[in-house]
Amino acid sequence: MLEKVGDTIKVAFFDRDGTIIKDYPDHDWSEVDQPEFIEGAFDTLKEVQARGYAIIIVTNQYLINEGFISFERYQSLSDQMLKRLAENGIEVKDIFYCPHRRDEGCRCMKPNLGMIEQAIEKYPDIDLNRSFMVGDSACDMELAERTGMAGYWITEEHTCKFNNVKTVKSIIEITDIVKGEFVWRKS
Numbered sequence: 001m002l003e004k005v006g007d008t009i010k011v012a013f014f015d016r017d018g019t020i021i022k023d024y025p026d027h028d029w030s031e032v033d034q035p036e037f038i039e040g041a042f043d044t045l046k047e048v049q050a051r052g053y054a055i056i057i058v059t060n061q062y063l064i065n066e067g068f069i070s071f072e073r074y075q076s077l078s079d080q081m082l083k084r085l086a087e088n089g090i091e092v093k094d095i096f097y098c099p100h101r102r103d104e105g106c107r108c109m110k111p112n113l114g115m116i117e118q119a120i121e122k123y124p125d126i127d128l129n130r131s132f133m134v135g136d137s138a139c140d141m142e143l144a145e146r147t148g149m150a151g152y153w154i155t156e157e158h159t160c161k162f163n164n165v166k167t168v169k170s171i172i173e174i175t176d177i178v179k180g181e182f183v184w185r186k187s
């Protein structure tokens with residue numbers, strides 16, 4: 001399934017909350033028993049996969065260490081999400097999550113590079129030059145910029161302060177981007 005050039009794989013890194021599944025105010029997460037998918041997420045991930053990208057999710061989950069949700073709830077939501085994706089023919093290569101509090105100063109919370117570094121350590125064949133990052137938050141795009149990856153920012157904003165980032169109105173626009181093999185690059 002994965003397109004290989006030499007020994008490398010290209011990866012579509014996706015944020016989770018607000019990108020693949022719905023996001024909520026921090027306090028409301030304790031009531032969330034099942035993930036609610038964002039419209040277009042299945043079709044988009046399918047197309048991304050069909051174009052030879054491995055799908056890796058990188059998600060800030062400060063909700064865990066800040067006590068909004070238990071680790072068990074995080075795990076349950078994550079497992080349910082993966083199951084629903086698998087039922088739709090979508091294979092997620094891996095999920096990296098940061099459980100730390102925002103004041104812990106960890107290395108993995110986006111926009112820090114830790115989760116991308118973990119991914120590369122685990123899968124040394126990843127070629128960041130052929131990979132991209134999709135997310136709905138500025139921290140996702142700051143991470144993309146720090147790694148040199150192309151970024152696709154799901155936002156209503158019209159102005160974008162990041163160099164290597166294209167704004168899209170919804171996740172489904174990513175399908176056109178990967179179909180055209182269009183990758184936004186710094187010139």
Ligand SMILES: [Mg+2]
Binds near residue numbers: 015016017019023137
């Ligand atoms: Mg998000």
Ligand SMILES: [Zn+2]
Binds near residue numbers: 098
């Ligand atoms: Zn962390």
